[in-house]
Amino acid sequence: MFVKRLMSAALLLILAGVALATGGLFLLVISILVSLGGTYELLKVDNMHKTMPGCITYVSVIGFYLFLHMKGLDAVAPWIVFSVMAILAMYVFVYPKHHAKSIALCIMAIMYTGVLTSFLYQTRCMECGNWLVWLVLIAASGSDTFAYLTGICIGKHHFSELSPKKTIEGCVGGVVGAALLGLLYSLFVSEQVVEMFHMDIRVLFTMIGAIGAAVSQIGDLVASAVKRNYGIKDYSRLIPGHGGILDRFDSILYVAPVVYYLLVWCVS
Numbered sequence: 001m002f003v004k005r006l007m008s009a010a011l012l013l014i015l016a017g018v019a020l021a022t023g024g025l026f027l028l029v030i031s032i033l034v035s036l037g038g039t040y041e042l043l044k045v046d047n048m049h050k051t052m053p054g055c056i057t058y059v060s061v062i063g064f065y066l067f068l069h070m071k072g073l074d075a076v077a078p079w080i081v082f083s084v085m086a087i088l089a090m091y092v093f094v095y096p097k098h099h100a101k102s103i104a105l106c107i108m109a110i111m112y113t114g115v116l117t118s119f120l121y122q123t124r125c126m127e128c129g130n131w132l133v134w135l136v137l138i139a140a141s142g143s144d145t146f147a148y149l150t151g152i153c154i155g156k157h158h159f160s161e162l163s164p165k166k167t168i169e170g171c172v173g174g175v176v177g178a179a180l181l182g183l184l185y186s187l188f189v190s191e192q193v194v195e196m197f198h199m200d201i202r203v204l205f206t207m208i209g210a211i212g213a214a215v216s217q218i219g220d221l222v223a224s225a226v227k228r229n230y231g232i233k234d235y236s237r238l239i240p241g242h243g244g245i246l247d248r249f250d251s252i253l254y255v256a257p258v259v260y261y262l263l264v265w266c267v268s
Helices: 002-022 024-044 052-071 077-093 100-124 134-154 168-186 191-196 201-230 245-266
Strands: 158-160 163-167
Touching: 002 024, 002 134, 024 052, 024 100, 024 245, 052 077, 052 100, 077 100, 100 134, 100 245, 134 163, 134 168, 134 201, 134 245, 158 168, 163 168, 163 201, 168 201, 201 245
Parallel strands: none
Antiparallel strands: 158 163
8 A cells, every 4th residue: 555655646746747847738738637537526425426517517617727728817707607507507407306415516616626726727827837836835745744744743632523633733833844845945946036026035935835734734624524524535546545636636726726816916
């Protein structure tokens, strides 16, 4: 199991590195595939993955990315609105085949696995995005790593019943660790990145690391809450040793939009 987990992690790291470094259409395609995979996993927990509302959800996620790529973030609101309306209309047409909570899960999938995931791509599309996008991974992975190490060493007080292994000490360690990684990263970025922002880059990246790490842990628990509600251990077995897409990327879904908007708000 350990070997499978290690090999899977290495392959994911390589793929993520290539996609983020390349950006453009390649990252767009990868983002669509990840979002669709996550959407499938989320819908499957309530057997909505092969239904008409589920099909509309897949189309909605793909359409969202296409509008985002062609027109930008400001142009996608109408698409999301009409996608939700289409899912609700299908709920009426096939009533009483599906329960309201199943339809709500489809709408959640558009926002959760579609919209939130897209902010990794949007951050990469920013000016100097080839530098800035790594802040998402620094916050998310830094939080996971330092929270785990701190929890193992000094963790005593449980943080949430959704995850018995999470401790308050681990959460604090994750925030501090990610903040330090953000600070360290700020020392190596190009001068062009430094000049983009109206505040000290060291303060900004440290703040992003800390805030990103804090919301990363909430993102972890959101995915866990859904699994608890539906009585499942993993979303799928797609990634050997890790589970499904949502098991592995749950924290990034929360971190990416936070990093994106913190960067946008601080641009000079």
